[in-house]
Amino acid sequence: MRKLMTTGFLLGLLTLTALAADISGKWTAQVPGRGGQTREQTFNLKADGNTLTGTVSGRGGDMPIADGKIDGDTISFTQTMEFNGNTMKLVYKGTVSGDEIKFSRTRDGGEGQAQEFTAKRAQ
Secondary structure, eight states: OHHHHHHHHHHHHHHHHHSOOOOOOOEEEEEEGGGOOOOEEEEEEETTTEEEEEEEEEETTTEEEEEEEETEEEEEEEEEEETTTTEEEEEEEEETTTEEEEEEETTTTTTTOEEEEEEOOOO
16 A cells, blocks of 8 residues: 555656646847846756756856746746846746746845746747
């Protein structure tokens, strides 16, 4: 009986992993900036189980992401940036639906208003 329960549990975990959103690849988005302007950013993401790694590309080049997590169709990660000797950490949270990720980006510590944008899978 115990062996049957263990087998059932493992099959359930495998099913949940298989249902996780496929987010590995290149994604592009028009991200809100200062004064209502937008700029294109590229997200190169790699999923490994529940771990998310990759880079965010923009005007400053490729910057690695950290603390990447995947939970079903929800992802999250942080990006640390340096400006004039000051460090700023951005927190990204997104929901994957097909070839789109609906993101919300905030500054660590809750400063400022959240920015929302949608990234689309690059072909």
